[in-house]
Amino acid sequence: MKPLPKLTKVLALAVTAGSLLFWGAFPAWAAGEHAPAKSLAELLERNDSKRCQECHSEIYEQWSRSHHARSLMGLNGFSFMSKYLRKGPLAVKKPQDATMDNFPCAKCHLPQLVGTEPQVARELAEVIWRDDKAVVSRLNIGCLVCHQDKAVVHHRPEPGVLYGPKTLTEHEGTVKVVRKSSFMASPAFCGQCHGMGPNFEFTPPVQCATLYGSYLHAYVADGGSRTCLDCHMSGRDHTFPPDFSDQKATAQLYRAALPMEVEVLPYTFHPGHKQDSPRVVVGLTIENRAGHRIPDG
Ligand code: HEC
Ligand code: HEC
Ligand code: HEC
Ligand code: HEC
Ligand code: HEC
Numbered sequence: 247m248k249p250l251p252k253l254t255k256v257l258a259l260a261v262t263a264g265s266l267l268f269w270g271a272f273p274a275w276a277a278g279e280h281a282p283a284k285s286l287a288e289l290l291e292r293n294d295s296k297r298c299q300e301c302h303s304e305i306y307e308q309w310s311r312s313h314h315a316r317s318l319m320g321l322n323g324f325s326f327m328s329k330y331l332r333k334g335p336l337a338v339k340k341p342q343d344a345t346m347d348n349f350p351c352a353k354c355h356l357p358q359l360v361g362t363e364p365q366v367a368r369e370l371a372e373v374i375w376r377d378d379k380a381v382v383s384r385l386n387i388g389c390l391v392c393h394q395d396k397a398v399v400h401h402r403p404e405p406g407v408l409y410g411p412k413t414l415t416e417h418e419g420t421v422k423v424v425r426k427s428s429f430m431a432s433p434a435f436c437g438q439c440h441g442m443g444p445n446f447e448f449t450p451p452v453q454c455a456t457l458y459g460s461y462l463h464a465y466v467a468d469g470g471s472r473t474c475l476d477c478h479m480s481g482r483d484h485t486f487p488p489d490f491s492d493q494k495a496t497a498q499l500y501r502a503a504l505p506m507e508v509e510v511l512p513y514t515f516h517p518g519h520k521q522d523s524p525r526v527v528v529g530l531t532i533e534n535r536a537g538h539r540i541p542d543g
Contacts, residue, residue, distance in 0.1 A: 283362045286369035290381070293358050295388035301418060302389075308484040314387040317355045318374075321491055325382045327351065327374045335450050344371030350448040354439035354455065356385055357395055387439075396438055397427045411482075433461060436474045441543075460538040470537055477537060503540065507531045 283289040295315075299306040309315055320326045330336045331348065338344050346352075346367050352359040359366065373381045390408075397409035408417065409427035417424045429435055437458035444453040461474070478486055488496045509529040514522050534540065 283366060286366055289358060289362060289366055290384055293388050293390050297420065298389045305484050311489065312484060312486045314486060316383055317387045318382050318385050323379055325374060325377055328377060331371060331374055338371065341371035341375040342368055344368050350452045357391055397430050399429055431475055433474045455543045457538045457542040465537040472537055503535050505533050
């Protein structure tokens, strides 16, 4: 092949660099996307799962009992960010000082916060500071986080489209189109939040859930073939147990997940004349039937 003349080469390079710059700077509005939420009220309004309740009442009820529906809260309505904002590397002197850098936890606990206006981080810090549980409990992993934001990975979610198990050209809700996302059924979909290890993109790096790493490296690598949905979403149930506030049900699940077998061999050892020494050998086997280490996080 004849080598390209020098000028053409330079031009080709300039075009590539130009298009990279263009795509890098491609504004959200040009793709028809929503502008970033400007206030906490707007963020709440956009992500309100109540919009889906009327027609998907059973799924809504299941979801509302799940940990996903209270993702900024630990047990008994404890708002865990209030601790982190007051003490440690993510702490601020007063809530008005907070920026997105104080909320690396939002990557998985409140992904809709990422990319909003800086004002929203300040408002969120104020709400957490005064322990306004009514608002904190509405900040969660709702229907749209999974069925829009996190539902596709090879491009941005298209505006005005929901994603689900199959394509529907007409959908009765305010969002008129449902498109098939095979990605949603894959373990990587859950893995976006259920963690691989330390999140080094933050300063300082944070680590919380690492269960998806364990699923890949200990379960799949060992020949395990079931997906997260097979074990956790049978019949497309949105309750996602375990629910740690229901201790009885949780204990039952973990007894089934970690069957234990004990073998005991009692014997008497005679080290010398007239000397008896009772001994016991205990063999304990705990099997892990989950597709990953437990507990995690
Ligand atoms: C006015 C009623 C109505 C509202 C509101 C509504 N939906 Fe639906 N949705 C339906 C109906 C009916 C179907 C089933 C259509 C079918 O299977 O042919 C459906 C189907 C779906 C599907 C696809 C199911 C599949 O089997 O592929 C998803 C996902 C979905 N809805 C999500 C949502 C979400 C998220 C919201 C809230 C933003 C919502 N819907 C609001 C009526 C509604
Ligand atoms: C990579 C995603 C990810 C990041 C980043 C993350 N978490 Fe988590 N976190 C999870 C997941 C998923 C769970 C639940 C599942 C588990 O523990 O395996 C969880 C569980 C928790 C729990 C237990 C909740 C309960 O109901 O008791 C607390 C508390 C928590 N995270 C706090 C934080 C804080 C604080 C930060 C930021 C410093 C943070 N997490 C960052 C994904 C993450
Ligand atoms: C943590 C992520 C997550 C959340 C939150 C979530 N969903 Fe889903 N949803 C899924 C997954 C995963 C599937 C199954 C996808 C598949 O099988 O391909 C699903 C399936 C569905 C379906 C299809 C059910 C069927 O039987 O065909 C509907 C409808 C739906 N979700 C509505 C909702 C509504 C309404 C909400 C909020 C109340 C919601 N989802 C919240 C992940 C989520
Ligand atoms: C947007 C991030 C996100 C996605 C996507 C997601 N989860 Fe979660 N999940 C979380 C967080 C955060 C928690 C813990 C919330 C809390 O209690 O504070 C959680 C809690 C859970 C729990 C309850 C047990 C516990 O440790 O709290 C189960 C089970 C679970 N998720 C399974 C799944 C499965 C299966 C999928 C995929 C279908 C999935 N999740 C998708 C973020 C996510
Ligand atoms: C072979 C079945 C199986 C597979 C595959 C599986 N899990 Fe689990 N998982 C379990 C069992 C069993 C438990 C124990 C509690 C229960 O029974 O719900 C559990 C517990 C959990 C918990 C609570 C962890 C804790 O700290 O106690 C989370 C979160 C979770 N799974 C998420 C996932 C996600 C995300 C995937 C996919 C990456 C996945 N699981 C794959 C069976 C499975």
